[in-house]
Amino acid sequence: MKLQLLQIAHARSGDKGDTGNVGLIARKPEFYSLIKKYVTVDAVKRHFDGICLGAVERFELPNLYALNFLLHNALGGGGTVSLKNDAQGKTLSSALLRMKIEISEKEQPNV
Amino acid sequence: MKEKIRVASGQGFWGDLPNAPVDQVNKGPIDYMMMDYLAEVTMSIMQKQKMKDPKLGYAKDLIPLMEAILPTCLQKNIKIVTNGGGVNPESCREAIFDVARKLRIKGLRIGVVQGDNILGCLDTFKKRGIGLDNMETGEKLDTVRNRIVSANVYFGARPIVTALEQGAQIVITGRTTDTALTYAPMIHEFGWSWTDWDKLASGVVAGHILECGGQASGGNFSAGWQTVPDLAHIGFPIAEAHPSGEIVITKHRGTGGMVSVQTVSEQLLYEIGDPTNYITPECIADFTTIRLAQEGVDRVRVSGVMGKPNTGMYKVSMSYSDGYTAVGTLTYAWPDALEKAKKADEILRTRLADQGLNFDEIRTEFVGLNSCHGPIAQMPDVINEVVLRIGVRGRDYESVERFGKEIAPLILVGPPGVTGFAGGRPKPSEVIAYWPALIPKDAVEPEVVVAEV
Numbered sequence: 266m267k268l269q270l271l272q273i274a275h276a277r278s279g280d281k282g283d284t285g286n287v288g289l290i291a292r293k294p295e296f297y298s299l300i301k302k303y304v305t306v307d308a309v310k311r312h313f314d315g316i317c318l319g320a321v322e323r324f325e326l327p328n329l330y331a332l333n334f335l336l337h338n339a340l341g342g343g344g345t346v347s348l349k350n351d352a353q354g355k356t357l358s359s360a361l362l363r364m365k366i367e368i369s370e371k372e373q374p375n376v
Numbered sequence: 377m378k379e380k381i382r383v384a385s386g387q388g389f390w391g392d393l394p395n396a397p398v399d400q401v402n403k404g405p406i407d408y409m410m411m412d413y414l415a416e417v418t419m420s421i422m423q424k425q426k427m428k429d430p431k432l433g434y435a436k437d438l439i440p441l442m443e444a445i446l447p448t449c450l451q452k453n454i455k456i457v458t459n460g461g462g463v464n465p466e467s468c469r470e471a472i473f474d475v476a477r478k479l480r481i482k483g484l485r486i487g488v489v490q491g492d493n494i495l496g497c498l499d500t501f502k503k504r505g506i507g508l509d510n511m512e513t514g515e516k517l518d519t520v521r522n523r524i525v526s527a528n529v530y531f532g533a534r535p536i537v538t539a540l541e542q543g544a545q546i547v548i549t550g551r552t553t554d555t556a557l558t559y560a561p562m563i564h565e566f567g568w569s570w571t572d573w574d575k576l577a578s579g580v581v582a583g584h585i586l587e588c589g590g591q592a593s594g595g596n597f598s599a600g601w602q603t604v605p606d607l608a609h610i611g612f613p614i615a616e617a618h619p620s621g622e623i624v625i626t627k628h629r630g631t632g633g634m635v636s637v638q639t640v641s642e643q644l645l646y647e648i649g650d651p652t653n654y655i656t657p658e659c660i661a662d663f664t665t666i667r668l669a670q671e672g673v674d675r676v677r678v679s680g681v682m683g684k685p686n687t688g689m690y691k692v693s694m695s696y697s698d699g700y701t702a703v704g705t706l707t708y709a710w711p712d713a714l715e716k717a718k719k720a721d722e723i724l725r726t727r728l729a730d731q732g733l734n735f736d737e738i739r740t741e742f743v744g745l746n747s748c749h750g751p752i753a754q755m756p757d758v759i760n761e762v763v764l765r766i767g768v769r770g771r772d773y774e775s776v777e778r779f780g781k782e783i784a785p786l787i788l789v790g791p792p793g794v795t796g797f798a799g800g801r802p803k804p805s806e807v808i809a810y811w812p813a814l815i816p817k818d819a820v821e822p823e824v825v826v827a828e829v
Contacts, residue, residue, distance in 0.1 A: 273599075275598040275599035275638065275642065276598055276642075276645075277596065277598060277642040277643070277645055277646050278646075279646050279647035280647065281647060281649065282512055282810060282812070284512075286646075286647055286648060286649065288641075288642065288644075288645020288648070289645075290599070290638070290641050290645065292599060292644065300623070304453050313752070314751065314822055315750060315751040316750045316751065316752070323649050324649075324650055324652075325664075326404065326645075326663060326664050327664070328664055328665065328666055328667060328680075329641050329644060329645070329663075329666065329668065331641060332643055333648060333649075333651055335649060341737075341739065342737075342769075342809075344416060344417060344808075344810050345417055345807050345808050345809065345810075346698060346701075346702060346769070346807055346809050348703065348737060348767030348768070348769055349739065349742075349747070350740070350741055350743060350747035350765060351747065351748050352445065352749065354445040356748035356749065358598060358757065359598070359748075359749070360748070360749045360750075361797050362598075363749065363752055364815075
């Protein structure tokens with residue numbers, strides 16, 4: 266079954282130069298294992314195809330039930346160089362929450 | 377030693393809520409207020425203002441603000457720590473002294489932290505083998521050397537603590553790490569050792585939570601923005617710090633917004649890289665050790681933070697002139713709004729090509745459809761209207777200026793049903809690009825001067 270991240274996580278994003286950062290936080294502690302298992306570097310890189318032109322890095326913060334992603338080369342040059350409406354990557358957070366993951370029936374969370 | 381101190385967040389950026397610092401000093405008890413005015417490219421804007429007028433180059437908003445809050449701050453013994461001095465902290469101090477004289481205040485002590493501006497030293501550093509290469513791309517400084525507009529070292533808490541030790545009631549700095557504005561008062565009050573990495577790291581974490589103002593107390597909150605009460609009267613966050621390094625994040629009673637584990641978590645994740653290595657001049661904080669607990673209404677306890685020794689380097693923030701951009705928008709209405717906007721984009725690009733204009737990039741976005749989520753966005757079947765947004769960037773000023781002259785005529789000679797051009801032709805604006813670098817700490821020395829009026 267498919268599950269959209271919006272149902273189980275919240276997020277905030279920002280910029281450092283041409284790199285966007287997206288913090289993805291499980292809405293309940295018990296959802297952390299799902300995002301940790303399914304929101305992988307490869308899945309995020311595929312999701313941001315055409316937006317993130319460089320590498321994706323992932324860091325785990327189990328203490329906050331959160332993952333932090335760095336999307337390199339994702340902001341059209343970043344800062345004042347970028348011609349993007351969202352030059353500072355403020356909406357990369359909700360863009361990630363659009364992502365759908367394929368989970369088993371057993372894993373269905375109580376949202 | 378005090379049992380605890382309250383450090384309040386007053387401003388999260390230059391242009392933040394004007395009333396927030398006024399509320400912080402009036403609506404409840406605080407001991408210190410930090411105000412962050414400097415983003416990555418703010419220094420270049422201030423540098424340009426100073427070149428036009430040597431008395432400018434700081435956050436001018438600070439002056440009327442100080443006039444409004446200074447008497448209360450002195451009466452309640454609230455100290456102010458701010459990086460609003462920009463590239464001219466001394467002029468900022470003089471302007472605040474003028475306010476004090478006007479208000480007949482005597483004995484006000486202001487500390488100024490300088491020495492961060494290394495714009496005049498770049499060639500000397502090069503001779504000494506300090507290259508200041510771009511720490512992200514590895515490029516040599518020589519590639520942009522003659523276009524550098526500003527160059528500033530990020531100092532940490534040390535010089536602020538020195539100013540506080542000398543009795544400063546207001547500390548005005550130039551480029552300083554945002555977090556230092558919050559944890560310098562803690563080091564000063566509690567006498568934390570410069571090698572007590574865990575306590576320093578706790579202070580850094582408090583600083584990271586406070587540095588974006590209302591973003592920690594219900595602003596920009598994605599887990600349930602509908603549930604945040606009274607954002608019109610949002611209370612900015614306050615860090616109650618204890619000598620042990622334990623911190624409670626809260627806000628004044630009776631203000632809007634909220635402080636919860638979720639609002640604080642979102643801010644902790646904001647603009648960080650590797651969470652185990654959050655680098656500051658004084659220590660490296662490990663964000664994976666932070667424990668958060670809701671201990672009451674609008675009260676979140678932050679504990680367990682661990683730190684590591686610092687790197688021995690300061691970060692340097694430089695900016696350089698990198699050509700020009702111009703952005704124009706046109707609004708297209710039903711029917712066929714998107715098709716018409718796409719046609720207009722095609723016509724404009726053809727005309728730009730016909731003129732042989734030089735651009736490094738032309739970007740087209742359709743606001744209302746894909747300017748935020750790009751190819752991830754889902755397209756609706758029928759749209760009522762769409763904003764065509766076209767931007768160009770290039771080194772050639774004339775080409776960028778000509779773009780402005782080519783987009784305006786689309787109102788009359790492009791597809792129909794177009795409006796929204798009240799702003800006139802888009803004009804070229806200078807691109808100030810960002811150049812981050814590292815410098816050994818012993819290559820620069822902060823200067824601290826405390827003066828009294």
